[in-house]
Amino acid sequence: MTRVRVGCVHLLIAVSTVWVTQAQMGFVFPPVRIQAFSPRGIRVSVPDVEGITALLFDGNINKRIMYDKGDIHGFVTTKTNDYWVLDDPTVELHSGDVINYNVLLETGRFENSPILNGHFKSQQRHVVFNLERRSPPDSSLTVAESKNIKCNQSVTVVFNNNTPICSGQIIFEEDFGTLKEDVWQIEQYIPTEDPAYPFVSYQRSAVSVANMALHIAAKLQQTEPGFTSSSLYTFTLDLTDGCTGKMCKKQPSGADILPPVISGRITSKNFAFKYGTVIVRAKMPKGDWLYPEILLQPLIRNYGDTNYASGIINIASARGNEYLVANSKDYGRHVLYAGPIMDLKCREQLLQNKILVNKSWADNFHEYSLRWTPQYLTFSVDKEDWIHIEPGARGLVSRFPDNCTDLPRERLASSSELAPFDDLFHISLGLAVGGSTEFKDDLTTKADWPKPWRNSARKAMLNFWKDIDAWYPTWKQPELLIDYIKVIAL
Numbered sequence: 001m002t003r004v005r006v007g008c009v010h011l012l013i014a015v016s017t018v019w020v021t022q023a024q025m026g027f028v029f030p031p032v033r034i035q036a037f038s039p040r041g042i043r044v045s046v047p048d049v050e051g052i053t054a055l056l057f058d059g060n061i062n063k064r065i066m067y068d069k070g071d072i073h074g075f076v077t078t079k080t081n082d083y084w085v086l087d088d089p090t091v092e093l094h095s096g097d098v099i100n101y102n103v104l105l106e107t108g109r110f111e112n113s114p115i116l117n118g119h120f121k122s123q124q125r126h127v128v129f130n131l132e133r134r135s136p137p138d139s140s141l142t143v144a145e146s147k148n149i150k151c152n153q154s155v156t157v158v159f160n161n162n163t164p165i166c167s168g169q170i171i172f173e174e175d176f177g178t179l180k181e182d183v184w185q186i187e188q189y190i191p192t193e194d195p196a197y198p199f200v201s202y203q204r205s206a207v208s209v210a211n212m213a214l215h216i217a218a219k220l221q222q223t224e225p226g227f228t229s230s231s232l233y234t235f236t237l238d239l240t241d242g243c244t245g246k247m248c249k250k251q252p253s254g255a256d257i258l259p260p261v262i263s264g265r266i267t268s269k270n271f272a273f274k275y276g277t278v279i280v281r282a283k284m285p286k287g288d289w290l291y292p293e294i295l296l297q298p299l300i301r302n303y304g305d306t307n308y309a310s311g312i313i314n315i316a317s318a319r320g321n322e323y324l325v326a327n328s329k330d331y332g333r334h335v336l337y338a339g340p341i342m343d344l345k346c347r348e349q350l351l352q353n354k355i356l357v358n359k360s361w362a363d364n365f366h367e368y369s370l371r372w373t374p375q376y377l378t379f380s381v382d383k384e385d386w387i388h389i390e391p392g393a394r395g396l397v398s399r400f401p402d403n404c405t406d407l408p409r410e411r412l413a414s415s416s417e418l419a420p421f422d423d424l425f426h427i428s429l430g431l432a433v434g435g436s437t438e439f440k441d442d443l444t445t446k447a448d449w450p451k452p453w454r455n456s457a458r459k460a461m462l463n464f465w466k467d468i469d470a471w472y473p474t475w476k477q478p479e480l481l482i483d484y485i486k487v488i489a490l
Contacts, residue, residue: 028161029121031169032103036093038131042072044086044103047151048079049163052105052118055084059101061093064177065123067102097128123177125484155374156489159272159299159424165489172271172427172487179209187265187430189245190237195307195344198432199259199461204242206264206431216264216431217479218290220472224262232257232465255459260468265293265430272299272426275490279369280315281483284333284362285431287475288445289464290320291438294368294482296425303420307344307406311420314338314351316368316381318361319438322474326442333360338368338379339387342396342420346404347437352379352387365483373490374418391417427487431480434464445470 035043044057054077058070074086084105093099106118151166158171165171174183187202201221208215221237222229237258239248252258284292294315301310316338324332339351371378379387392398396419397412416422432438436455443451452467453460464471 028158028163028165028169028171029105029119031166032101032121032124032126034099034126036097036128036131037089038133040092041087041089042091042093042099043088044072044074046084046103046105047166048082048084049105051107052084053077053108054106054118055086056104056106056118057086057101058103059099061091062098063100065100065102067122070101072099072101093128093131095128095131099126099128100124101126123175124173125175154275154489156276157274157424159426160270167489169489170486171273171276171489172268172485174486175212175484176209176214176482177212179207179214181269183269183271184266185244185269187244187267188239188242188248190239190247190250190259191245192247193245194435196432196435196437197460198263199434199464200261200263200432201237201239201259202245202265202430203239203262204264206262207266212483214266214429214482215479216266216292216429216482218261218263218285218287218431218433218475219478221258221260221262232260255462257462257465259461260465261433263431263433265428267297267429268427271487272424273487274422274424275372275374277369277371277488277490278315278427279367279484279486279488281365281367281485282316283365283481283483284318284360285320285480286322286333286360286362286477287320288322288324288471289434289439290475290478291432292317292480293428293430293432294480295428295430296370296372297428298420299424299426302423303411303415304408308341308347309343309406309408309420310423311340311342313340313370313372313377313421313425315370315379316366320362320474320478321445322360323446324439324443326440326444330355331440331443333362336361336381338370340377340389340396340421343400343404343406344437345406346400349400349404350389354381354386362477365481371490372421374416374422376418377421395419396421427485429480429482431478434461436460 030047030049033045046055056075059072060070072088072091076084076086101124102122104118104120108117154165154167156165186204186207188204190201191198206217221227233252236251250258280294282294296313298310303310318333318336319331321332334356336354337351341347367382369380377389378385395413395417397407397409400407412419439451441454449470453463
């Protein structure tokens with residue numbers, strides 16, 4: 001049980017029960033609109049949905065919110081123009097202020113009890129970008145405002161949702177105040193079925209939350225208790241306790257050593273969607289042969305299970321090497337790359353690059369976004385569009401030449417023009433190392449040091465491992481950091 005205080009009222013909310021109720025009913029939380037006014041004042045408004053009897057709100061300005069009275073608080077029991085509206089004309093806000101808040105939509109009280117029942121969202125965050133002027137300064141919505149936030153039904157589809165979705169509605173939001181295992185599946189397995197075949201095992205210990213950010217860190221298997229460098233040739237790696245994949249136990253054999261690196265990956269557990277805008281604020285890793293994965297992956301692989309036949313969308317990635325070239329072309333962490341992938345042999349057909357001059361994408365956080373519609377995909381960084389992909393005359397598949405043989409062409413051609421990106425996808429965040437797809441064979445690092453493995457070689461992972469003295473000292477920032485994720489309906 002979690003205690004929430006509003007004014008002088010103490011309310012007990014059975015949070016776990018609320019979340020179970022939402023999952024069973026397919027409830028999608030309506031958008032919470034927060035307006036900051038000049039010279040002072042704040043308004044919180046939520047569209048009414050069937051069954052809601054009150055709005056409870058608590059927020060703190062530029063500090064964390066727990067379950068007590070906030071700097072901004074209120075309990076609204078009367079609707080205004082079909083909206084639940086909290087208006088406080090005394091609050092002074094500035095551009096850049098962060099409002100951390102909890103909100104409850106009450107659906108009644110438990111029988112013979114003061115305890116509220118309803119839909120609860122905790123530790124949410126809103127950033128004030130600008131201050132609005134309003135007239136009149138009271139709790140009512142103006143006619144113009146009512147029209148602006150009127151629900152226009154979106155083409156966005158959310159998995160297991162039976163309620164209308166409004167255009168502009170936030171359908172998923174995560175700020176990583178905590179690691180919510182009811183929201184995220186923390187992966188634990190050996191990715192032998194990944195077409196990229198990274199040189200890692202995914203383990204829970206590589207995933208953590210600190211300082212309001214998700215940390216996915218790469219570390220050496222040999223540093224784990226009970227392991228040494230020779231263990232990679234002789235020990236059994238057993239991840240069956242907590243296994244989330246098909247391969248969770250491995251015995252090395254000759255050149256087929258254990259994965260030398262532990263890394264992490266999380267996947268949205270109950271959330272998947274079709275069409276929308278995804279916004280991710282992230283900081284890329286630094287270190288040779290590291291690469292982040294900020295992906296949308298198919299919930300159900302309707303177009304095939306192998307070689308990316310059902311597609312993935314790479315929202316943003318940048319290789320961790322400071323210096324990485326082939327034929328005088330830069331492939332290092334100054335180069336951002338993104339795009340849809342739907343064929344293993346021709347995986348780079350729709351990927352595009354963006355170079356950051358005199359800096360790397362790992363130096364600071366950046367906001368990466370994808371706008372996914374039934375007609376096109378648009379990728380942005382720091383609110384600047386940089387990739388726009390539309391299907392060809394016979395769909396997206398017609399953008400691929402005939403030698404791209406992994407495509408299920410007939411099935412794609414008989415589907416929508418954006419197939420296979422016309423199905424439900426979920427969010428996957430991870431950090432990988434090496435593998436067979438991300439690093440060309442002719443790459444060199446500093447002082448013309450060659451890439452130590454060939455992608456198709458049987459000893460690829462072993463040869464990577466033998467070069468540890470060259471690459472491990474470069475791992476100055478071997479982690480992917482995620483500040484927040486937001487998904488907005490079209």
